[in-house]
Amino acid sequence: MMASDILNSISSISDLFIGENTTYNVIAGPCSAETEKQTIETAIELQKIGVKVFRAGLWKPRTRPNVFEGVGNKGLQWLREVKQLTGMQLATEVATREHVAAALDSGVDIVWIGARTCTNPFAVQEIADVLRNYPETTVLVKNPVNPDIELWIGALQRIANSGINRIGAIHRGFSSYGNHIYRNTPQWRIAIELHRRLPNLSILCDPSHMGGSRDLITPLSQQSLDMGFNGLFIEVHCNPEKALSDSEQQITPAELKSLLNTLIIRRKQQSTDNLQSLRLQIDQCDNELIEILSKRMAISREIGTFKKEHDMQIVQTDRYDEILRRRVAQAQEMEMSSTFIKSIMSVIHEESVRQQLDILNNQ
Numbered sequence: 038m039m040a041s042d043i044l045n046s047i048s049s050i051s052d053l054f055i056g057e058n059t060t061y062n063v064i065a066g067p068c069s070a071e072t073e074k075q076t077i078e079t080a081i082e083l084q085k086i087g088v089k090v091f092r093a094g095l096w097k098p099r100t101r102p103n104v105f106e107g108v109g110n111k112g113l114q115w116l117r118e119v120k121q122l123t124g125m126q127l128a129t130e131v132a133t134r135e136h137v138a139a140a141l142d143s144g145v146d147i148v149w150i151g152a153r154t155c156t157n158p159f160a161v162q163e164i165a166d167v168l169r170n171y172p173e174t175t176v177l178v179k180n181p182v183n184p185d186i187e188l189w190i191g192a193l194q195r196i197a198n199s200g201i202n203r204i205g206a207i208h209r210g211f212s213s214y215g216n217h218i219y220r221n222t223p224q225w226r227i228a229i230e231l232h233r234r235l236p237n238l239s240i241l242c243d244p245s246h247m248g249g250s251r252d253l254i255t256p257l258s259q260q261s262l263d264m265g266f267n268g269l270f271i272e273v274h275c276n277p278e279k280a281l282s283d284s285e286q287q288i289t290p291a292e293l294k295s296l297l298n299t300l301i302i303r304r305k306q307q308s309t310d311n312l313q314s315l316r317l318q319i320d321q322c323d324n325e326l327i328e329i330l331s332k333r334m335a336i337s338r339e340i341g342t343f344k345k346e347h348d349m350q351i352v353q354t355d356r357y358d359e360i361l362r363r364r365v366a367q368a369q370e371m372e373m374s375s376t377f378i379k380s381i382m383s384v385i386h387e388e389s390v391r392q393q394l395d396i397l398n399n400q
């Protein structure tokens with residue numbers, strides 16, 4: 038069976054919705070369960086604002102050693118108390134077969150596969166194998182740390198192959214070298230492509246790990262809902278400044294409450310004549326774009342033939358440089374972003390070079 042066949046038959050995770058009229062999921066809780074008091078205090082505050090699913094990490098995949106790496110099995114007892122006291126569903130991260138068995142034997146309802154684990158097919162398969170014994174579990178798969186959609190889909194497929202049918206994805210952004218605004222760059226197009234390929238799969242956004250800082254939680258959450266994500270996976274701690282992991286990105290339960298009150302939920306679809314006519318115009322523009330690109334490629338191939346006949350190198354940096362400068366200036370005059378035009382021109386140029394190399398080698 039194709040990945041898409043299996044994954045499209047999975048059920049959505051819509052029953053985790055928070056509140057009566059809300060159409061998105063909220064999973065919230067501390068990065069790590071640290072103490073019994075901190076875990077329970079945070080959970081009680083979250084339950085008061087209507088959160089139905091409590092997250093807390095027990096086994097923490099930290100980048101460097103010799104720091105807090107989670108309380109491990111000891112925290113399972115605290116999670117059980119959270120369930121008894123609040124009735125919330127429990128979610129925790131699993132990275133090995135032992136974690137899966139320990140968590141699910143302890144009444145955890147939802148497990149998630151972290152970004153580091155998702156990169157490793159052996160680890161994901163090991164988790165999937167144990168999950169066969171717990172078919173009722175809901176499993177959420179974070180994107181791998183590297184921007185590889187196939188690896189992400191592969192992990193989802195391994196879980197689906199093991200008989201789990203309540204599966205969701207979590208978009209938490211991708212690692213890159215150097216300092217950036219975001220701790221993990223969103224690269225939204227990868228999540229959008231995942232949604233295109235697997236339209237029935239629920240995708241949550243994790244603005245905490247994506248942004249890496251409190252002040253980015255609101256804009257990232259709003260942006261993800263505007264793009265049609267199915268909910269949020271957020272780190273909340275009763276005392277974020279004192280958190281033993283990810284202190285800068287955790288918010289208080291009160292801050293989560295005001296975030297949820299400020300988020301604007303937009304309609305999924307609105308089919309009015311006006312929108313219809315604008316969409317027709319867009320279709321027309323796209324048709325023209327494709328035609329013009331095909332014309333451009335044909336000319337480019339003619340240039341390729343000329344270069345071959347005259348023994349010229351394919352890439353002429355001066356010419357490419359001139360094209361870029363002229364198009365960017367033109368774009369600016371037409372009030373378009375220069376980065377946007379630069380990236381479009383570079384993809385077009387890359388394809389032209391590919392076409393010309395093809396002529397050089399094959400005709």
Ligand code: PEP
Pocket residue numbers: 068094098130150151152153179209246
């Ligand atoms: C987490 O959610 O606590 C976590 C470790 O996230 P990630 O796998 O996205 O780094």
Ligand code: MN
Pocket residue numbers: 068069246272282283
């Ligand atoms: Mn964290």
